[in-house]
Amino acid sequence: MSADYEPNIVAFLCNWCSYAGADLAGTSRVHYPANIQVIRVMCSGRVNPLYVMNALQQGADGVLVSGCHPGDCHYMEGNFYARRRLGMLKDLMEFIGVDPRRFHMSWVSASEGHKWKEVVEKTVEDAREAGPFEGFRRRQIDW
Amino acid sequence: MDLEQLRKTAAEIVDRDDVKYLIGWKQGSFGYRVAPSFVEDAAGAAELIFSPLCTANLATYLTLVEKLPVPRGQEADDRKVALMVKGCDSRAVVQLLVEKGIHRDQVIVVGCPCPGMVDPALLAENYPETEEPAELKWNGDGFLLIRGGEEIKVARDELLAEKCRLCRYPNPVISDISLGEAVEPWEPVEDSGVIEIEGKDIDGRSDYWEEQFAKCVRCYSCRNVCPLCYCQDCILDRLNPTWVNRAVNFSENTAFHIARAFHLAGRCIECGECERVCPANIPLGRLNRKLAREVRDKYGFEPGVDPEAEPFQASFKPDDPEDFIL
Numbered sequence: 001m002s003a004d005y006e007p008n009i010v011a012f013l014c015n016w017c018s019y020a021g022a023d024l025a026g027t028s029r030v031h032y033p034a035n036i037q038v039i040r041v042m043c044s045g046r047v048n049p050l051y052v053m054n055a056l057q058q059g060a061d062g063v064l065v066s067g068c069h070p071g072d073c074h075y076m077e078g079n080f081y082a083r084r085r086l087g088m089l090k091d092l093m094e095f096i097g098v099d100p101r102r103f104h105m106s107w108v109s110a111s112e113g114h115k116w117k118e119v120v121e122k123t124v125e126d127a128r129e130a131g132p133f134e135g136f137r138r139r140q141i142d143w
Numbered sequence: 144m145d146l147e148q149l150r151k152t153a154a155e156i157v158d159r160d161d162v163k164y165l166i167g168w169k170q171g172s173f174g175y176r177v178a179p180s181f182v183e184d185a186a187g188a189a190e191l192i193f194s195p196l197c198t199a200n201l202a203t204y205l206t207l208v209e210k211l212p213v214p215r216g217q218e219a220d221d222r223k224v225a226l227m228v229k230g231c232d233s234r235a236v237v238q239l240l241v242e243k244g245i246h247r248d249q250v251i252v253v254g255c256p257c258p259g260m261v262d263p264a265l266l267a268e269n270y271p272e273t274e275e276p277a278e279l280k281w282n283g284d285g286f287l288l289i290r291g292g293e294e295i296k297v298a299r300d301e302l303l304a305e306k307c308r309l310c311r312y313p314n315p316v317i318s319d320i321s322l323g324e325a326v327e328p329w330e331p332v333e334d335s336g337v338i339e340i341e342g343k344d345i346d347g348r349s350d351y352w353e354e355q356f357a358k359c360v361r362c363y364s365c366r367n368v369c370p371l372c373y374c375q376d377c378i379l380d381r382l383n384p385t386w387v388n389r390a391v392n393f394s395e396n397t398a399f400h401i402a403r404a405f406h407l408a409g410r411c412i413e414c415g416e417c418e419r420v421c422p423a424n425i426p427l428g429r430l431n432r433k434l435a436r437e438v439r440d441k442y443g444f445e446p447g448v449d450p451e452a453e454p455f456q457a458s459f460k461p462d463d464p465e466d467f468i469l
Contacts, residue, residue: 050378050386053401057394070461080459083468084442088408088456090467091437092401095340095430097349106469119469135349136397138388 007061007127009036011120012051013108014044014079017068020110025117032117033124036064043067045078049089052103057138062102062127066119069107079107098135101126144193144255144323152320153188156225156251165225165253166204168197174272175263175279179204193227193322195261195279195286198304200414201226202235205245206373224250229257231306233315234412234447235370241452242410244373254318256326261286262304263419269301306415306428308332316448336429337436356396358423361389365417365427366403371410378402404430409438409455412447 013019019040025032037060041047044067052063065086067079086105094100104126106119157165169180169190177196181204182188205224213219228236236252239245258281266279270288277290286302288295307313309332314325340348363379366372378386379399387402388395404427411431418428438444441464444455 049405050402053398054386057398070465077459080461080463081456083465084459084463085456087441087464087467088434088437089405092405092408092430092434094345095348095433096352096397096401097345097347099345104469105467122469136394138394139392 007035007124008059009062009064009123009127010055010060011036011038011064012041012047013038014067015040015042016074017110018066018108021108021112021116025113028113030113030117032120035124036120043075043078044082047082049085052089056133061133062123064104064123066106066108069109099130101130149193149322150188150191153182153191154185157182157188161222163222163224166201167191167227170276173274175266175277193255195281198260200232200235200370200416202232202370203368225253226250227253227255228315229255230312230314231412231414233317234312235414237316237450238371238410238412238447240450242454252318254315254321256314256323258326259307260304261302266302306413309334334432336426337433355425356400357393358425359396360423361391364420368416368420404434407431408434409444410446411435
């Protein structure tokens with residue numbers, strides 16, 4: 001691993017809480033690592049577990065999924081489904097040999113700009129420790 | 144089980160007007176082969192068998208059957224299908240009912256209590272296959288192999304399939320007609336395959352699966368044989384969006400196996416068919432059993448037991464574990 005290695009993190013944020021939370025962090029001038037690539041989805045329950053797999057395949061070193069706190073979902077129960085599915089995915093990934101530090105899930109509400117900062121710092125820190133993801137990344141073959 | 148009773152019952156079932164056919168097992172063309180049989184008349188019923196070689200899970204055929212559009216002026220054939228099931232197969236039927244893949248009144252479940260099946264690969268390895276059809280029977284606490292005129296007694300532990308060693312439901316969970324007497328469930332052994340992988344560290348696991356997945360030729364037999372992989376439009380076949388590329392390399396193979404295992408999380412009934420049909424001998428059962436165990440231990444859910452249950456991934460409990468959340 002080179003010293004100037006910067007991890008690539010893909011973050012799926014729910015429109016109603018986490019995206020607004022990240023927005024609040026921005027308007028509050030909170031500093032957090034710039035390794036995060038945010039993808040806004042309408043609900044964390046909309047995140048197909050295969051998105052996580054696909055992100056890792058296409059070059060991400062870590063994936064973060066963030067939604068509303070349980071009970072606060074804009075769609076009542078979307079994040080409960082997400083919790084169940086992504087929890088299973090985490091177990092499966094770990095069993096297959098993907099470092100558990102590469103996948104995180106969090107609950108960040110629209111008023112938790114500072115929590116968002118902590119979550120991002122933790123995610124980036126973990127991905128940095130785990131190093132570049134070499135596992136089943138799609139390799140470009142030059143013919 | 145008494146074969147006479149089985150054949151008589153089967154003949155009675157296919158004789159009914161509201162039954163299309165009965166799916167059972169019959170002697171295959173050679174050696175230890177056992178073939179699925181679609182019985183429509185009494186002659187077919189006389190060929191049915193139930194032996195330790197009937198490993199195939201016939202519940203697959205309930206959803207594999209092609210439903211062609213009905214021509215104008217004709218009525219759809221909505222007669223029932225009768226199906227012979229072992230303990231594990233009956234769980235597949237229950238899971239199909241839970242997911243509304245089939246309707247309860249379209250299927251007649253003929254339950255066959257199962258004292259344990261043999262592993263066909265293990266059998267062919269220890270006792271080479273013959274051209275003549277051979278027979279295998281349950282014999283007290285073991286098996287009796289009848290091959291080329293000689294009778295060989297085989298200990299149960301020598302040939303018992305792995306899925307049967309781990310089996311907790313030898314008796315059908317649901318049945319309309321029960322054949323034979325219920326067997327006493329045995330103590331399942333420790334799942335050594337899963338424990339072996341869990342004992343490795345992350346790199347060890349990743350090396351292990353890299354070696355296994357690199358063997359995959361992407362024939363999709365595991366998907367096709369699975370009684371619970373019955374989507375008309377499978378994501379693995381889709382080109383837009385392309386979830387999994389068709390290239391056969393380690394990256395895409397892993398993606399395929401993650402997708403396959405994940406789609407069976409909380410649904411797999413551990414019939415071991417994927418493992419049996421795999422031409423590359425990838426231990427797919429370990430993936431499935433690991434997830435099944437997580438679902439059982441963490442979420443207290445067991446698929447294919449209660450026909451009234453909610454599907455695992457389409458339901459939730461407010462107190463699901465969330466120790467992994469930051």
